[in-house]
Amino acid sequence: MLGATGSIGVQTLDVIARHPDRLQVVGLAARSNGPKLHEQGAAHPGARLALFDESAATRYGLAGGMGALVDLVTSADVDLVVVSVAGVIGLAPTLAAIRAGKDIALASKEVLVAAGEVVMPLVREFGVNLTPIDSEHSAIFQCLRGYRPDQVSELILTASGGPFRGRTRESLRDVTVAQALAHPTWRMGGKITVDSATLMNKALETIEARWLFDVPIDRVRAVVHPQSIVHSMVRLADGSVLAQMGWPDMRLPIQIALLHPERVGGDWPVWNPTDSPTLTFEPIDEETFPALSLGRRAVAAGGTMPCAFNAANEEAANGFLAGRCGFLAIAEVVGGTMDLHRPMAPTLDNLLETDAWARHEARSRFVM
Numbered sequence: 023m024l025g026a027t028g029s030i031g032v033q034t035l036d037v038i039a040r041h042p043d044r045l046q047v048v049g050l051a052a053r054s055n056g057p058k059l060h061e062q063g064a065a066h067p068g069a070r071l072a073l074f075d076e077s078a079a080t081r082y083g084l085a086g087g088m089g090a091l092v093d094l095v096t097s098a099d100v101d102l103v104v105v106s107v108a109g110v111i112g113l114a115p116t117l118a119a120i121r122a123g124k125d126i127a128l129a130s131k132e133v134l135v136a137a138g139e140v141v142m143p144l145v146r147e148f149g150v151n152l153t154p155i156d157s158e159h160s161a162i163f164q165c166l167r168g169y170r171p172d173q174v175s176e177l178i179l180t181a182s183g184g185p186f187r188g189r190t191r192e193s194l195r196d197v198t199v200a201q202a203l204a205h206p207t208w209r210m211g212g213k214i215t216v217d218s219a220t221l222m223n224k225a226l227e228t229i230e231a232r233w234l235f236d237v238p239i240d241r242v243r244a245v246v247h248p249q250s251i252v253h254s255m256v257r258l259a260d261g262s263v264l265a266q267m268g269w270p271d272m273r274l275p276i277q278i279a280l281l282h283p284e285r286v287g288g289d290w291p292v293w294n295p296t297d298s299p300t301l302t303f304e305p306i307d308e309e310t311f312p313a314l315s316l317g318r319r320a321v322a323a324g325g326t327m328p329c330a331f332n333a334a335n336e337e338a339a340n341g342f343l344a345g346r347c348g349f350l351a352i353a354e355v356v357g358g359t360m361d362l363h364r365p366m367a368p369t370l371d372n373l374l375e376t377d378a379w380a381r382h383e384a385r386s387r388f389v390m
């Protein structure tokens with residue numbers, strides 16, 4: 023597991039603990055949280071531990087750096103790698119794991135946003151399974167079972183709308199980090215919660231869906247569904263719409279990604295239609311939240327542009343969390359960075375170069 027100490031990582035360990043007959047943890051990695059990683063390791067004797075941050079790794083007596091993460095995921099005893107780090111930093115170990123023939127359970131949507139054009143052909147070449155953990159993509163994955171691509175006309179992602187649903191652009195000028203982190207329906211890590219408030223999360227997910235399910239971006243759309251009960255929908259060629267529903271709880275999509283095609287019970291609350299007599303849907307206010315149009319623009323430009331889009335957003339969202347960038351400036355920083363980017367062919371070298379360039383460019387544009 024990459025990102026063991028985070029929100030998805032902890033919930034994944036919870037799911038794994040329920041299936042000792044099927045799942046065994048052989049390696050855990052994080053960025054710098056050595057104490058928590060040691061604590062998690064103690065519950066899984068024999069599991070190897072690694073930290074990305076080399077000075078933290080030295081401090082806590084662990085293997086460190088990107089090389090240690092790559093060694094971990096390519097070990098002979100690994101069957102499946104859970105990628106749940108925050109951001110595109112998961113790309114290099116994901117590529118290494120695919121080349122080593124490991125199946126992937128992917129939470130880190132940034133990996134596919136930045137490099138879907140590189141990752142998906144490798145998934146096919148090495149014959150590995152890449153299953154989504156993101157609840158929306160898990161919903162679509164479940165709804166698509168048994169249908170051929172030509173039978174599918176549209177993927178419809180649902181968005182809670184975040185904490186600022188219904189607000190005007192002007193009223194968002196001075197929102198605080200605490201307000202942005204107060205997500206109405208999901209408890210998640212900081213960066214994805216900011217992405218949910220800006221709706222960048224939905225833009226990232228639209229691009230993730232385009233690559234995961236090999237559907238053109240103009241057949242992936244999003245609607246606001248404030249109750250977060252319908253996790254996403256698929257429209258088939260005959261007009262029929264299939265939905266997957268349940269309480270918002272990541273342990274279900276995590277378990278599906280780990281045990282697919284098995285379906286077994288868990289101890290999460292089970293949803294009944296009478297629990298939520300009213301389910302509502304509304305269009306996304308793209309004037310207040312320009313994220314989706316930026317995402318579509320990135321895909322239309324192609325090549326390394328989605329990588330620049332993602333890197334600028336990672337920097338701006340983390341800059342907002344650190345108090346160095348205003349909330350409305352996030353989309354402006356992303357758009358401004360994209361304006362200057364000349365897309366190149368999406369080779370790994372060009373993606374890494376674009377990622378570094380876009381982060382630098384984005385940081386120079388921070389405004390409060």
Ligand SMILES: NC(=O)c1ccc[n+]([C@@H]2O[C@H](COP(=O)([O-])OP(=O)(O)OC[C@H]3O[C@@H](n4cnc5c(N)ncnc54)[C@H](OP(=O)(O)O)[C@@H]3O)[C@@H](O)[C@H]2O)c1
Pocket residue numbers: 024025026027028029030031051052053054055056073074075106107108109111129130131132155156157208209210211212213214272
């Ligand atoms: N949380 C959710 O409900 C949810 C739902 C769908 C998708 N996702 C996606 O899942 C991913 C993780 O989200 P999260 O909410 O779990 O984030 P989080 O709580 O912030 O946790 C991030 C994890 O990644 C680790 N990490 C960060 N940088 C790293 C690096 N350079 N090398 C190795 N490990 C690194 C962190 O380690 P340290 O603790 O040492 O910093 C931590 O374990 C994101 O891509 C997010 O979009 C999350």
